[in-house]
Amino acid sequence: xxxxxxxxxxxxxxxxxxxxxxxxxxxxxxxxxxxxxxxxxxxxxxxxxxxxxxxxxxxxxxxxxxxxxxxxxxxxxxxxxxxxxxxxxxxxxxxxxxxxxxxxxxxxxxxxxxxxxxxxxxxxxxxxxxxxxxxxxxxxxxxxxxxxxxxxxxxxxxxxxxxxxxxxx
Amino acid sequence: xxxxxxxxxxxxxxxxxxxxxxxxxxxxxxxxxxxxxxxxxxxxxxxxxxxxxxxxxxxxxxxxxxxxxxxxxxxxxxxxxxxxxxxxxxxxxxxxxxxxxxxxxxxxxxxxxxxxxxxxxxxxxxxxxxxxxxxxxxxxxxxxxxxxxxxxxxxxxxxxxxxxxxxxxx
Numbered sequence: 001x002x003x004x005x006x007x008x009x010x011x012x013x014x015x016x017x018x019x020x021x022x023x024x025x026x027x028x029x030x031x032x033x034x035x036x037x038x039x040x041x042x043x044x045x046x047x048x049x050x051x052x053x054x055x056x057x058x059x060x061x062x063x064x065x066x067x068x069x070x071x072x073x074x075x076x077x078x079x080x081x082x083x084x085x086x087x088x089x090x091x092x093x094x095x096x097x098x099x100x101x102x103x104x105x106x107x108x109x110x111x112x113x114x115x116x117x118x119x120x121x122x123x124x125x126x127x128x129x130x131x132x133x134x135x136x137x138x139x140x141x142x143x144x145x146x147x148x149x150x151x152x153x154x155x156x157x158x159x160x161x162x163x164x165x166x167x168x169x
Numbered sequence: 170x171x172x173x174x175x176x177x178x179x180x181x182x183x184x185x186x187x188x189x190x191x192x193x194x195x196x197x198x199x200x201x202x203x204x205x206x207x208x209x210x211x212x213x214x215x216x217x218x219x220x221x222x223x224x225x226x227x228x229x230x231x232x233x234x235x236x237x238x239x240x241x242x243x244x245x246x247x248x249x250x251x252x253x254x255x256x257x258x259x260x261x262x263x264x265x266x267x268x269x270x271x272x273x274x275x276x277x278x279x280x281x282x283x284x285x286x287x288x289x290x291x292x293x294x295x296x297x298x299x300x301x302x303x304x305x306x307x308x309x310x311x312x313x314x315x316x317x318x319x320x321x322x323x324x325x326x327x328x329x330x331x332x333x334x335x336x337x338x339x
Contacts, residue, residue: 019197023189028180031187041193048197049204097186109179112172131176162173 015052022064023048026071029128033075035094035117043074068133069143072125079121094118115165123158126151 026047031040047070058066094117096110116127125144129135137155141148172179317325327334 015197016194019189019194023193024187027189027193028184028187031184032180037187040187041196044189044193045197045200049200052197052201053204096183099182099185105179106182108172109175110183112176112179113183116176127173127176131173132180134177159173166172 015048018051018063018067019048022067025064025133026067029068029132030071030075032113032117032128032132033072033121033124034078037095039078043071043078046074047071064133065135065139065143068129072144076121111166112162115162118165119158119161123154123161126154127158127162130155 023044027040027044030043031037034040034043047067050070051067056066094114096113098106098110116124119127126140129140129143130137135143137148137151140146140151144151315327317327325334
């Protein structure tokens with residue numbers, strides 16, 4: 001019996017519930033990574049299709065980690081595959097989709113989002129998982145199959161880069 | 170980096186319009202339906218047919234290999250190694266008292282008569298004989314080989330080209 005079904009009448013841990021809960025996070029992390037909405041949507045689609053086809057036995061509460069892990073793997077593949085496009089034809093501008101109401105910090109927030117997008121993939125991953133998704137360093141290490149020390153080191157170097165980047169602006 | 174602590178909030182505002190909406194969900198469901206129908210391709214077309222082709226190809230390959238191997242064997246087979254005894258009558262080194270080999274052949278104390286019906290002898294040559302544990306095929310005999318039948322139903326073959334005698338156990 002399939003645990004995750006595209007049938008909307010399936011129980012709460014089915015595709016529909018997981019999509020409603022986590023798809024936007026998957027989409028935004030993918031967008032941060034790739035800077036391309038179409039590609040980010042494709043990644044999100046592939047992640048949920050994998051969920052439906054592979055039917056992984058996920059521990060409750062760990063579903064998002066699995067979805068993000070699959071998404072980051074797919075982003076990495078696309079990133080590597082698009083080397084020529086990025087390097088020769090240029091990286092597409094990181095488009096923002098701001099909230100309609102303007103706040104005092106809007107410029108600052110947008111600058112931060114752009115700076116995160118500009119980080120190299122290995123730094124971007126840890127920053128997004130730590131600050132955006134709220135995972136601990138040990139959880140990130142588990143998710144990315146890295147040593148915890150490596151995660152801490154990457155976080156520290158990513159912070160330094162962001163600091164320098166945001167100061168310049 | 171206090172700003173980073175607010176990355177969630179900043180993202181929610183900066184990427185406010187980037188949401189996984191109903192449209193994307195429908196796209197995924199539609200894609201799943203398409204892939205599902207692709208999975209429903211009859212078993213024989215999806216798995217069995219390609220498997221059968223692969224197995225057949227492997228079988229043909231094996232047969233081809235075996236055939237070439239057999240050819241190798243049959244080419245080397247005529248090198249008979251188990252020679253019981255014998256020589257031409259005219260051969261000075263041959264056994265003493267060898268009678269006219271067109272009628273009989275003597276090996277040691279025993280005299281073997283030529284098989285009276287030559288075609289039958291040829292028939293025998295065409296069938297399988299044995300030297301020790303080795304199977305002998307009719308192709309092992311050179312043309313002109315004379316065949317004798319012993320009283321114990323053994324076959325003696327005298328090769329025409331050199332007069333060598335082979336004792337075959339039927």
